[in-house]
Amino acid sequence: MNRFEEGLECLKIKLLEMSSLVENAIQCSIDAVVKSDQGAAQKVLDSEARINTIELEIDALAIELLALHQPMASNLRLIIAVLKINTDLERMGDLSVAIARSAQSLIETPAIEPIVDIPFIAGLVQSMVRKSLDAFVAGDVDLALSVLASDDIVDSLRTNYYHQLVSFMRKDPQNVNPALNLLAVTRTLERLADHSTNIAEDVFFFVKGVDVRHRLGQATNS
């Protein structure tokens, strides 16, 4: 293995570490909401600093590899994909922090009924995150495609739940605060789904050398 290959291997390992930290933060943030688990919320807040640090390390290594080795073709695409996925993962870390903060507010406000949709939407979103990262590791374009299809389902579930929570707020002013926190959670879950879609699109670019953004969405919607 030459120095460039070693560097590339190190870059992949760091991105896997980043992925695993972010997936873990997402899991804890959802546990914090669904199980009213204050400790899980704290774990998310504690993991933010490590995620921020590793983001900087990955970017620095990627740029060093570009500067020292001037890679071409698929290796260049791989490094560009890592730079983009890294940015998405860091934002996903921030979004878990947002969910954990909503969970903390929900724990303080009286419990309300319609939380049933959250675990379901969260499960779908977590599966999108997992698949998009697996697709990157395996260079699996079909798996990436399946992520894009799920995005529409998450959007429509979120819209239904939105209307349900709005009528809940209109029924009783006491419901306004908890319902706003639940709305914030589902909105953030939808943003996590959007980031998984970005990652899936980056997998296409990396594997096929074709940029499918703003085109695949239309293809899968039809």
Added chain:
Amino acid sequence: MNRFEEGLECLKIKLLEMSSLVENAIQCSIDAVVKSDQGAAQKVLDSEARINTIELEIDALAIELLALHQPMASNLRLIIAVLKINTDLERMGDLSVAIARSAQSLIETPAIEPIVDIPFIAGLVQSMVRKSLDAFVAGDVDLALSVLASDDIVDSLRTNYYHQLVSFMRKDPQNVNPALNLLAVTRTLERLADHSTNIAEDVFFFVKGVDVRHRLGQATNS
């Protein structure tokens, strides 16, 4: 001018076109909210396709320049910064669409009082967007720094307005829908401010070769 310099010049011009499209979309989306201007909302929706196309063109050109010319040092940093800023600008285009959609819902629902804060917050956010892009064009680190300082002000204004709208919702169920739309607008404005912050950080990296993310925020907060 050699071919690489020509390519780099073309890349900068395309990014300026992208910036101007996005700034224009933001302006129209705010007009749509503040002046209940249906035509302005439509302009934002119409500009989305062009923004998406130019995003792909910029990415393709940046990657071509990396592949064909293997630039080093400040030119490499410039291209990486363009790739990152391009991603932020495209998302900012999406956020203007979100504001335009909220404007359309607001036009359909009866007018409510507390809209006064929106033009003020919007003005601050637009000034952040402008400064971050000017800082990139001029390579002006001090101007980039001033963007980071404004982010905290936008956050605190948004929080105050949030509490105001929540009490408005609790007072009368009729207020729930319009207040939710106004909340969506301010939340999206805050996300626009976050993207300007990202751009300002990319300017630091491009000019100084130093990655200041997750560090400058703390410095300016103290």
